[in-house]
Amino acid sequence: MADIALQAGICILKHYEKPDTAQKDDGSPVTQADVEAEALIEKALAALLPGVPIAAEEACSAGRLPQVDGAFLLVDPLDGTKDFIARNGQFTVNIALVEAREPVLGVIFAPALGKIWLGANKAVAADVLAGAKLTQARHRRDIKARQQPAEGLVAMASRSHMNAETERLLSALPIAERRPVGSSIKFCQIAEGLADVYVRAGRTMEWDTAAGHAILRAAGGDVRQPDGAPFLYGKRDAKFANGDFIAAGDTSLWD
Incomplete structure (x- = not known):
């Protein structure tokens, strides 16, 4: 593949x-x-x-x-x-x-x-x-995702899709730095331990996230709904559209 x-x-x-x-x-x-x-x-x-x-x-x-x-x-x-x-x-x-x-x-x-x-x-x-x-x-x-740094999280930020709900979700986290990065490279940076979270509210599609989700999970992190519920695929009735999510290298984020 x-x-x-x-x-x-x-x-x-x-x-x-x-x-x-x-x-x-x-x-x-x-x-x-x-x-x-x-x-x-x-x-x-x-x-x-x-x-x-x-x-x-x-x-x-x-x-x-x-x-x-x-x-x-x-x-x-x-x-x-x-x-x-x-x-x-x-x-x-x-x-x-x-x-x-x-x-x-x-x-x-x-x-x-x-x-x-x-x-x-x-x-x-x-x-x-x-x-x-x-x-x-x-x-x-x-590659391996890292644990949450004591000095705060490095957040991957979309170059073109920031909105008020994403800002609200980010405000609930101890963010020390934001880095604008394009495409699914955001998931990969977290999987490599170079960043900690990627928060996204609003419409994305399953093909936008699934590969990055698999890589991040294999590196020890995960992608979940903001409340920690599983982030699942195969939503054909929704034309494969996603809901809000947080990608994190350290799954204790949801504890």
């Missing part, structure tokens, strides 16, 4: 210098890179895991919602499209496997940064270029 994300990076980077941008019905941007990368990923996943339903962002946005009664895959071919258009490097390919409504495997690849994160039984980070194989990755290392 990691090699599929690495191949999708080629589709994305060939459009990086001059993105072709359109607008979806919900007002969010979409590029030719999104479309081509999703087609490649869907075809490769269908060959790798035949019969496993795939909920992919652009297909679902077009109304093609799969039935997901058992295990299924969530795909965001280009998470952080605004960051891609802004050419700041902070965009990712996200692929996750969900079983029993929980993410059990996650892959996040940042093509412009040459970094990949994986989560299943353990969490791993490595440096690798788009189009390479995972076996060619350098500086491969196990």
Whole structure:
């Protein structure tokens, strides 16, 4: 699955210098890179895991919602499209496997940064270029989330989705520093022990969070609803939309 994300990076980077941008019905941007990368990923996943339903962002946005009664895959071919258009490097390919409504495997690849994160039984980070194989990755290392620092939490903040409810949730936590970061890299920074929390109120989609959730959980953290209730997947009736959540490296946050 990691090699599929690495191949999708080629589709994305060939459009990086001059993105072709359109607008979806919900007002969010979409590029030719999104479309081509999703087609490649869907075809490769269908060959790798035949019969496993795939909920992919652009297909679902077009109304093609799969039935997901058992295990299924969530795909965001280009998470952080605004960051891609802004050419700041902070965009990712996200692929996750969900079983029993929980993410059990996650892959996040940042093509412009040459970094990949994986989560299943353990969490791993490595440096690798788009189009390479995972076996060619350098500086491969196990990663672990950290305990809450006594001096306060480092919060990952969305570059473009801050709102009053997110501010309210953040105000209840001992935040010492905020760092604006794009896409699912926020989850990965927490999984690496470089930050502590990512708080988000408002609409996100399951393909935005599942891969990061799997990686963070494998690193010892978790993603939960603000009250500590499980954050579950497979909400087809809601078109795979999420509710509010907190991603934390130290699960004692909810104690």
